[in-house]
Amino acid sequence: MKSRHLERVKQGIILFFISCVFVLFINGCNKSSSPTTSTSNGPGANEVWMQNTAFSPASITVTVGTKITWTNKDSFAHTVTSGTPGNQTTYFDSGNIPAGSTFSFTFDSAGTFKYFCKIHPTVMQATVTVK
Numbered sequence: 001m002k003s004r005h006l007e008r009v010k011q012g013i014i015l016f017f018i019s020c021v022f023v024l025f026i027n028g029c030n031k032s033s034s035p036t037t038s039t040s041n042g043p044g045a046n047e048v049w050m051q052n053t054a055f056s057p058a059s060i061t062v063t064v065g066t067k068i069t070w071t072n073k074d075s076f077a078h079t080v081t082s083g084t085p086g087n088q089t090t091y092f093d094s095g096n097i098p099a100g101s102t103f104s105f106t107f108d109s110a111g112t113f114k115y116f117c118k119i120h121p122t123v124m125q126a127t128v129t130v131k
């Protein structure tokens, strides 16, 4: 009786260690694959976020023909309007971009294009440089 009981305990311990190794192995796999899924932590290439009442990045450089997409990450509206607060130009104007929405514009000519948000002109000013 006693030896049988000891065998059961031994088997139990072995099973416990096997499952521990298995769990560690699974966790290790999840950890090693997480960097590839964490790429959505910031704006991607040719992308600008409107977040915390700011354009991020505030300065972006692209090549002629590139389409830039602005995404409104805030819970209120913004605009993407060419020019400066005192001197708006007619190159592009998104109108109000609601929370969670996007606006895209393709830059077909080289130059330095300043833009701003008409709702928050004093704090939201940025530049697109097209080469």
Ligand SMILES: [Cu+2]
Pocket: 053, 077, 078, 079, 117, 118, 119, 120, 124
């Ligand atoms: Cu704004």
